[in-house]
Amino acid sequence: MVPLSYYLLLGGILFACGVIGFLIKRNLIAIFLSIELMLNGVNLSFVAFAAQWHALSGQVFVFFVMVVAAAEAAVGLAIIIAVYRTRETLNVDQVNLLKL
Amino acid sequence: MLHLILFLTFAAICVAGAVNLLVQRHPINSALSLVVVMGALAVEFLLLGAEFVAAIQVIVYAGAVMVLFVFVIMLLNAGEEEHTTGSRAALLLGVPGILIGGLLMAWVLLERSGTRAVAAGALPGPPKTIGWLLFHDYLLPFEVTSVLVLIAIMGAVVLAAPPDSARHNRREN
Numbered sequence: 557m558v559p560l561s562y563y564l565l566l567g568g569i570l571f572a573c574g575v576i577g578f579l580i581k582r583n584l585i586a587i588f589l590s591i592e593l594m595l596n597g598v599n600l601s602f603v604a605f606a607a608q609w610h611a612l613s614g615q616v617f618v619f620f621v622m623v624v625a626a627a628e629a630a631v632g633l634a635i636i637i638a639v640y641r642t643r644e645t646l647n648v649d650q651v652n653l654l655k656l
Numbered sequence: 657m658l659h660l661i662l663f664l665t666f667a668a669i670c671v672a673g674a675v676n677l678l679v680q681r682h683p684i685n686s687a688l689s690l691v692v693v694m695g696a697l698a699v700e701f702l703l704l705g706a707e708f709v710a711a712i713q714v715i716v717y718a719g720a721v722m723v724l725f726v727f728v729i730m731l732l733n734a735g736e737e738e739h740t741t742g743s744r745a746a747l748l749l750g751v752p753g754i755l756i757g758g759l760l761m762a763w764v765l766l767e768r769s770g771t772r773a774v775a776a777g778a779l780p781g782p783p784k785t786i787g788w789l790l791f792h793d794y795l796l797p798f799e800v801t802s803v804l805v806l807i808a809i810m811g812a813v814v815l816a817a818p819p820d821s822a823r824h825n826r827r828e829n
Contacts, residue, residue, distance in 0.1 A: 558663045560771035563704070566667045568761055570693070572754070573674035583737045585683040585729055589690050592721070593674060596697055599713075603706045607778040608771055615781040616789050618709050622716055623801045627808035629721050633728045634815035640732050641819070646683075647738055 563604035570597030584636050584646045588629070595625045659776040663703055669696040681737045687725050694718040705777035708786045 570593060577590030599618045606614025639651055673693035677686045694717050701710035765771075790798055 557773040557775055558660050558703070559766075559773045561765040561769050562663065562667070563700070563774075564765050564769070564771070565762055566670060566700070568765070569671055570674055570697075572758065573671075573678060576754075577678050580678070581737070583683055583734065585725065585732075585734055586677075586686050586737065589677060589683070589686050589725065592690060592717075593677060593693065596694060596717075599709075600697060600700060603701055603704050603709055604774075606706070606781075607704045607774045610779055612779065612781055612785060612789055613793070615706050615709050615779075615786060616794055618706070619712065619786070619790065620794075620797060620801060622712060623805060626716060626721055627805050629724055630808050630812040631815070633724060634812040636728065637732065637816045646732065646734055 560604055560608050564601055567597045567600040567604065570594075570600065573597075582647055582649060584639070584648055584651065587648065588632055588636070592625065592629070595621060659703065663700070666696040666699045666703075669693075670700070683729050683734045683737075684726065687722060687729060690725075691718050691722050694722070703776055704774065705779045706781045708781050708783045711783075 574590045574592075574594030574597060577593065578587055581587050581590060599621055602614045602618045602621070606612060636646070640646060643651060645651070670693050673689045673696065676689040677693070680686045680689065694713060698710045698713040698718070701713060
């Protein structure tokens with residue numbers, strides 16, 4: 557038996573690592589990876605709460621989060637490719653205009 | 657007891673992978689440590705009984721999405737990250753702030769949340785049950801996500817396609 561709060565704590569730690577990476581990373585792709593880490597932390601909390609309340613809808617919502625994350629990864633990486641094509645850099649400090 | 661040992665082992669792997677993602681300077685190392693985090697998380701899902709979620713975590717997330725990331729990193733030939741100096745105010749206020757916030761969150765979760773302990777495989781989520789829920793109770797959200805994925809595919813193709821001038825040049829050659 558593992559207390560449910562351990563699972564929530566692990567999800568919180570993963571989410572916090574994602575936030576810290578989002579703030580301190582300077583590479584566009586590394587920032588994107590941090591966002592995926594945040595989504596994973598949230599997924600763990602969803603499944604843990606599903607077990608707490610015996611509601612399978614929590615696991616269905618994880619499925620939806622994964623679909624949205626996959627769509628977001630496809631569009632985001634296409635944007636990164638378009639940005640790299642015009643600027644030749646992935647450093648966010650040098651990508652300060654939305655204009656392509 | 658075995659449940660607790662398995663949980664702690666894979667939780668340690670998860671946190672180590674997440675910290676490694678932050679520490680590494682090269683994006684490909686960060687991407688591979690994220691794969692480690694996702695694999696360990698799949699085991700945590702299995703411990704909670706979510707079989708279907710664990711399977712699609714490995715297939716969709718660690719498989720498809722991360723392969724896409726690694727391909728883009730190799731395509732753009734992304735190099736080492738440049739060092740930038742952070743502000744001193746961020747260090748002085750941010751680090752204690754994170755520590756206090758983290759300790760407060762841990763205390764609330766461990767002492768005051770009123771959650772109970774869960775056994776291994778507490779709520780089995782076999783594909784059959786999840787599929788029934790998905791195509792019965794959540795049919796409309798499911799169809800909406802299919803439209804979302806279609807729009808995402810078209811957006812990715814439009815954004816990543818070479819610009820018009822490059823295409824014209826290639827045709828003339």
